[in-house]
Amino acid sequence: MNRAAPRLGEPASLWRMRIVPIASVMVASALPLMLPIVASSPALPPLGLLFFLCWQLLRTEMWPVWIGLPLGLWDDLFSGAPIGSAVALWTAASIAIHYISQRIYWRGFFHDWGIAALLVAAVQAAAALIAHPGSPPGRLLGLVAPQIVISMLLVPLFLRLTGQFDNFRLKRR
Amino acid sequence: MVRPAHRRPGQSRKAQYSLFVAYVIAVTGAIAGLLLALLSVVDPVGFAQLRVVSQEVAAPVARVTRSITGSISGVDDNISAYVKAGTQNRRLRNELADARRKLVATSALQEENRQLKSLLKLQQTDKAALAHGYLLTSTSTSSRRIALLSIGRNLGVASGQPVRGADGLIGRVLSAGPSVSQVLLLTDVDNIVPVRRARDGLPALSSGRGNGFLDVRTLNIANNPFKPGDILVTSGTGGLYPPNIPVAIVVSRQDDGALARPLADPGRVDAVAVLRPYTPDNIEAQATLAPNPDAAP
Numbered sequence: 267m268n269r270a271a272p273r274l275g276e277p278a279s280l281w282r283m284r285i286v287p288i289a290s291v292m293v294a295s296a297l298p299l300m301l302p303i304v305a306s307s308p309a310l311p312p313l314g315l316l317f318f319l320c321w322q323l324l325r326t327e328m329w330p331v332w333i334g335l336p337l338g339l340w341d342d343l344f345s346g347a348p349i350g351s352a353v354a355l356w357t358a359a360s361i362a363i364h365y366i367s368q369r370i371y372w373r374g375f376f377h378d379w380g381i382a383a384l385l386v387a388a389v390q391a392a393a394a395l396i397a398h399p400g401s402p403p404g405r406l407l408g409l410v411a412p413q414i415v416i417s418m419l420l421v422p423l424f425l426r427l428t429g430q431f432d433n434f435r436l437k438r439r
Numbered sequence: 440m441v442r443p444a445h446r447r448p449g450q451s452r453k454a455q456y457s458l459f460v461a462y463v464i465a466v467t468g469a470i471a472g473l474l475l476a477l478l479s480v481v482d483p484v485g486f487a488q489l490r491v492v493s494q495e496v497a498a499p500v501a502r503v504t505r506s507i508t509g510s511i512s513g514v515d516d517n518i519s520a521y522v523k524a525g526t527q528n529r530r531l532r533n534e535l536a537d538a539r540r541k542l543v544a545t546s547a548l549q550e551e552n553r554q555l556k557s558l559l560k561l562q563q564t565d566k567a568a569l570a571h572g573y574l575l576t577s578t579s580t581s582s583r584r585i586a587l588l589s590i591g592r593n594l595g596v597a598s599g600q601p602v603r604g605a606d607g608l609i610g611r612v613l614s615a616g617p618s619v620s621q622v623l624l625l626t627d628v629d630n631i632v633p634v635r636r637a638r639d640g641l642p643a644l645s646s647g648r649g650n651g652f653l654d655v656r657t658l659n660i661a662n663n664p665f666k667p668g669d670i671l672v673t674s675g676t677g678g679l680y681p682p683n684i685p686v687a688i689v690v691s692r693q694d695d696g697a698l699a700r701p702l703a704d705p706g707r708v709d710a711v712a713v714l715r716p717y718t719p720d721n722i723e724a725q726a727t728l729a730p731n732p733d734a735a736p
Contacts, residue, residue, distance in 0.1 A: 298579045299497040302505035304586055304706040305579035306626055306651030312580045332465040338472065343493035346578030346585045348479040349486050353472025357465050394582040396476050398628045398649075406628070409649045410582055 311417040320428035383418040487614035568712035584627040607685035607702035656696035665697035
């Protein structure tokens with residue numbers, strides 16, 4: 267029997283279906299610390315957070331609502347933010363996505379872009395405020411504002427990338 | 440168009456409970472995470488130890504990417520330098536002329552300083568570094584400015600040690616892992632360095648802005664004495680950074696102090712040196728050790 271040929275009606279690999287989304291977020295979280303860049307300001311967009319939001323916007327029911335706890339902890343280990351801030355903020359973001367997906371029944375591309383942009387801005391701003399409680403908030407927001415704008419503009423790209431990963435995830439052998 | 444989610448679990452008690460439990464776990468975990476974050480803001484050094492594993496994972500990859508690509512940082516600097524080349528050229532000429540004049544004055548002062556020190560029999564603090572390494576990578580997505588140093592406890596690095604490059608101060612070691620350590624850069628918002636103006640010893644405090652610049656504030660608020668071009672060096676006050684390490688150059692005056700640029704750019708510095716913290720124990724130890732080389736010849 268030819269093992270290489272896909273059989274009719276055979277589902278995609280269960281392992282691949284589960285691992286691809288989680289692995290993409292984890293690699294994206296760890297990647298900035300592996301590049302040889304010594305940045306003097308928050309320059310790169312939060313890759314892990316963008317993938318996390320895009321996966322949830324694309325497949326809202328794929329993950330339980332608490333998936334932000336382990337993935338946020340992983341991101342905290344690499345991002346340099348105080349450990350626990352992404353745990354709280356990512357979980358809050360996924361609760362927000364679940365809530366919004368109940369309110370807006372049929373979400374379109376621009377809905378997704380708007381939701382992701384709003385959540386990236388809120389999460390990055392709140393993370394900066396948590397990390398430096400003694401500093402003037404206005405200056406902190408000015409510090410992360412360029413990064414937030416770049417991230418907002420990159421959301422469609424990440425939505426497409428997530429879609430590509432999703433096709434790979436569900437491909438039948 | 441995204442398929443609408445079936446969040447209503449229907450009549451199944453099991454489905455209802457599992458959805459409810461998921462929300463309970465999420466909310467409890469989020470609150471716990473927030474508390475953890477506040478704790479780790481209060482005790483950054485203790486919680487930095489938790490990152491040791493992730494750094495040890497990231498460091499080998501960073502070593503490889505660094506050796507392949509070289510340092511690709513400074514791309515933004517190159518672009519802005521290209522744009523600002525004309526004005527910068529003019530400014531640099533002026534600075535150079537200033538610097539020549541100052542150099543003459545400084546050489547006289549240095550000689551005077553040397554004589555005074557020999558009179559006072561003051562021991563020059565040990566310039567020898569504890570260890571040398573290079574900066575591998577840094578956090579680039581969060582508002583914290585933490586870099587990874589290529590050496591760790593294997594070469595005697597411990598938390599609290601100052602780190603300097605050839606041009607000036609880089610920061611201090613936040614925590615040391617087995618083979619890599621974290622350096623809190625000078626430009627981090629929470630890194631406060633006691634400095635003094637090199638010209639006249641005016642004491643001030645420098646704190647990072649998080650975007651590559653430093654805020655400098657004097658300890659007396661009467662007037663704002665800073666001028667662009669003032670050089671700031673560490674004062675040794677507070678006992679962490681040894682005195683007389685170059686820190687920053689004042690770029691412009693602000694309402695409550697000055698805006699300064701670090702003299703050592705961590706993005707393009709090749710090798711950095713880890714120094715002994717400037718604590719009373721170390722100073723005394725060096726004072727007792729130092730006479731030996733003088734006595735030997």
